[in-house]
Amino acid sequence: METVPIQLPDSTTTAVRLFPGPDHDHESRLDSSRAVVMIVPGLGIPAGYYEPFAHALAEHGFDAAICELAGQGDSRPKPGPDSAYGYQDIVAVHFPAMFEVVRERFPDSTPFLLGHSMGGQLGVLYAARIRGRLGGLVLVASGTPYYRHFPGARGPGLLFGSTAMSLTASVAGFWPGDRFGVAGFGRQSRQLISDWARLARSGRFEPAGADIDYEERLARLDVPILSITVEGDDMTPVASARHLLEKLPAADVTTWHLDRSLGHNGWIRDNDDTVERVVAWLRDR
Numbered sequence: 001m002e003t004v005p006i007q008l009p010d011s012t013t014t015a016v017r018l019f020p021g022p023d024h025d026h027e028s029r030l031d032s033s034r035a036v037v038m039i040v041p042g043l044g045i046p047a048g049y050y051e052p053f054a055h056a057l058a059e060h061g062f063d064a065a066i067c068e069l070a071g072q073g074d075s076r077p078k079p080g081p082d083s084a085y086g087y088q089d090i091v092a093v094h095f096p097a098m099f100e101v102v103r104e105r106f107p108d109s110t111p112f113l114l115g116h117s118m119g120g121q122l123g124v125l126y127a128a129r130i131r132g133r134l135g136g137l138v139l140v141a142s143g144t145p146y147y148r149h150f151p152g153a154r155g156p157g158l159l160f161g162s163t164a165m166s167l168t169a170s171v172a173g174f175w176p177g178d179r180f181g182v183a184g185f186g187r188q189s190r191q192l193i194s195d196w197a198r199l200a201r202s203g204r205f206e207p208a209g210a211d212i213d214y215e216e217r218l219a220r221l222d223v224p225i226l227s228i229t230v231e232g233d234d235m236t237p238v239a240s241a242r243h244l245l246e247k248l249p250a251a252d253v254t255t256w257h258l259d260r261s262l263g264h265n266g267w268i269r270d271n272d273d274t275v276e277r278v279v280a281w282l283r284d285r
Contacts, residue, residue: 001051004101008094010085014075016101017047019054019064035135035282036063036109038102042117042141043196044177044186045265046073050116053268056275062282063106067098069119071189079189081173086191087207091126110135112282117142117236117264118196124248125205128217135285136224137251138278141233141264143240145196146203150237158200166190166197203243215247222250226281228274232261254281 002018021034037057039050047068054064070090071079085094102111112135115123120142127134143149147159169175169190177184195207205214225248229241238257245253256277258267267274 002105004105006097006101008070008097010083010089012070012075012077012083012085014068014070014094014098015047016068016098017051017054017066018102018105019051019058019066020106021058021061021063034061034063034106034109035112035285036065036102036106037138037278037282038099038111038113039064039066040113040115040119040123041066041069041072042119042265043188044072044184045116048073049265050268053271053275056271057279060275060279062279063109065102065105067095070094071192072186079174079187083174083189084191085189086209087122087125087195087205088209088211090122090192091129092211095122095126110285112136112138112285114138114140114278115142116140116268120244121199121205124218124221124244125207125214127223128214128221129212131217131221132223134223136226138226138228138281139241139244140228140267140274141230141236141241142227143236143242143244144203145200145240146243147200148203149239149243151239154234162197162200166194169193205247218247220250221248222252224252224285225254226278227253227255228258228267228277229255230258230260230262230264230267232263232266235264 004016006014047066050066054066057064068075113123120139123137147155150158174190175188175193178187229238
């Protein structure tokens with residue numbers, strides 16, 4: 001594994017972790033159709049947690065990389081009142097810097113983005129911006145948090161909870177999720193939480209500071225997509241994942257449901273069947 005540090009314009013430092021597959025001397029390799037899978041973590045999950053998944057992809061012959069989202073894991077500084085980044089900043093500023101590292105290290109590999117949870121939301125927005133520069137998207141346990149697509153009392157609970165999170169972050173200057181244990185999503189920028197909460201309330205991608213109409217761009221996005229849902233995942237039920245796919249009518253979508261009850265994060269480490277499915281899909285591109 002190689003780690004490449006990145007300095008972002010707002011003085012945030014983060015990193016991209018690189019996992020070259022076998023025979024990774026690209027200048028001498030004849031296989032010009034190789035893929036590099038860029039893994040984008042979910043909210044509050046450090047990049048290091050995905051290393052077994054990246055190693056597994058590399059063992060199957062693919063190059064892989066993991067980006068560290070700003071404010072998570074080894075990124076510094078931790079979010080505070082001065083942290084102003086949200087969905088727009090991540091997809092318009094942070095992701096281009098991270099993908100530049102990947103392109104420089106793996107110049108003849110076709111980039112695919114694998115997004116988990118919020119990472120998938122960010123991934124589709126990035127794909128909508130760059131149109132045609134990705135080989136495809138893999139969305140794992142990723143949908144929208146729109147409250148109407150969550151069953152029973154969980155829908156109203158999500159509506160109330162997302163609003164409360166946004167208000168708390170606004171008053172505190174950041175989301176103090178590190179004080180709430182595993183379910184708190186870690187300490188986060190108030191703007192990131194505000195954008196997520198707006199999506200939960202409205203079901204629409206309308207991040208603060210957006211310079212394009214993301215909903216319109218998503219409707220025209222024509223890329224291959226593999227959407228994976230997981231049994232026992234209360235955070236991204238099938239209806240939530242389906243709602244995200246409904247925003248992508250022009251895409252070539254393949255869906256697969258992992259019927260083992262691994263929940264929202266269990267597939268990352270207990271990953272044999274998920275890796276095999278992703279690898280099979282990549283080899284069909």
